[in-house]
Amino acid sequence: MSFITGVGLTAYGKHQGASSLDLMSKAAELAISDAGLKRAEIDGVLCGYSTVAPHIMLATVFAEHFGIRPAYAHAVQVGGATGLAMTMLAHHLVEAKVVKHMLVVAGENRLTGQSRDASILALAQVGHPDYEVPLGPTIPAYYGLVASRYMHEYGVTQEDLAEFAVLMRTHALSHPGAQFHEAITVADVMASKPVALPLKLLDCCPVSDGGAAFVVSRERTGETGVRVAGCAQAHTHQHVTAAPALSELGAEIAVARAKAASGIDVSDVRYAAVYDSFTITLAMLLEDLGLAGRGEAAARVRSGHFNRDGAMPLNTHGGLLSYGHCGVGGAMAHLVETYLQMTGRAGKRQVRDASIALLHGDAGVLSSHVSMFLERVR
Numbered sequence: 001m002s003f004i005t006g007v008g009l010t011a012y013g014k015h016q017g018a019s020s021l022d023l024m025s026k027a028a029e030l031a032i033s034d035a036g037l038k039r040a041e042i043d044g045v046l047c048g049y050s051t052v053a054p055h056i057m058l059a060t061v062f063a064e065h066f067g068i069r070p071a072y073a074h075a076v077q078v079g080g081a082t083g084l085a086m087t088m089l090a091h092h093l094v095e096a097k098v099v100k101h102m103l104v105v106a107g108e109n110r111l112t113g114q115s116r117d118a119s120i121l122a123l124a125q126v127g128h129p130d131y132e133v134p135l136g137p138t139i140p141a142y143y144g145l146v147a148s149r150y151m152h153e154y155g156v157t158q159e160d161l162a163e164f165a166v167l168m169r170t171h172a173l174s175h176p177g178a179q180f181h182e183a184i185t186v187a188d189v190m191a192s193k194p195v196a197l198p199l200k201l202l203d204c205c206p207v208s209d210g211g212a213a214f215v216v217s218r219e220r221t222g223e224t225g226v227r228v229a230g231c232a233q234a235h236t237h238q239h240v241t242a243a244p245a246l247s248e249l250g251a252e253i254a255v256a257r258a259k260a261a262s263g264i265d266v267s268d269v270r271y272a273a274v275y276d277s278f279t280i281t282l283a284m285l286l287e288d289l290g291l292a293g294r295g296e297a298a299a300r301v302r303s304g305h306f307n308r309d310g311a312m313p314l315n316t317h318g319g320l321l322s323y324g325h326c327g328v329g330g331a332m333a334h335l336v337e338t339y340l341q342m343t344g345r346a347g348k349r350q351v352r353d354a355s356i357a358l359l360h361g362d363a364g365v366l367s368s369h370v371s372m373f374l375e376r377v378r
Contacts, residue, residue, distance in 0.1 A: 004087075008033075009336045010027055020107055072098060084359060085370050160298035173318075211329050243367075253369070259373075
């Protein structure tokens, strides 16, 4: 058994002059304080990779910078799923009594510390070095290919995809730390600059500076406990040229394994936190996870199903699409928001019931997946 005991999150956007280590340290300090712990009580560190500061020993570099000497330190690299993969690893290490309090941390000054060209080059390396990268595709281009096929197979339209961008922006309006606070409409998304059709600028997450952290402990430290009930992974491919059929992607596999590990079904879930690097990512994952039928997620958005006061509140902080995306820390903000919701501390974003939550992370081009169920215990 393990518990999330504290969380820390910076605002996302522009942090001029702050390094990746600075942003990680700020989030880590907030998380440790939130858990009611002292730095000296942290005996393990899991650190997400950084494209801005790609050190071969980033976890120990951070530990030195932050002023701790953990008994266990490890850097993890699983693309966009890294945050939940680290949570899963922390859960198992805490259960195995390797550590008592594991600090999970990531952050990057990707907006102010990395050039546009360097960022594009770094991310494009998810492609196959012989069959894909030489043709010059970007990450949006890969997802644009997936979107085109998905739209063809399930009758999804560009306007349907735009609904997800509008929902995430609406949620971000209520969070002071979000990168974007200007309301948008479906028409705004449709009129935004083409990036990799059918994806347009507002179908894509931004580049951000920011940091996120949380503590995974053997026992709860506060009055309300948030328990890791079960988690699982699935890795179906790395490259688009080797991807299985859309109906055989890894989200369905990961969530089925997580349900078996936790004994929780999707019908039991009251809050969802789902990776949303692009509108097509969110649409597909919601359907793959069983939160909507094939081709029906957009209709559920329109009906208010995923609103803060809807039947299945989703990414109430604004997600990657509007809270922001600073690399590994981007998706970790989903877990931070989930924890705040489950402990009743989300302020005006608070939902009616977040007693059981489903989180899902995606990496590469729908390549690697991590599903996790969290449960509130009194």
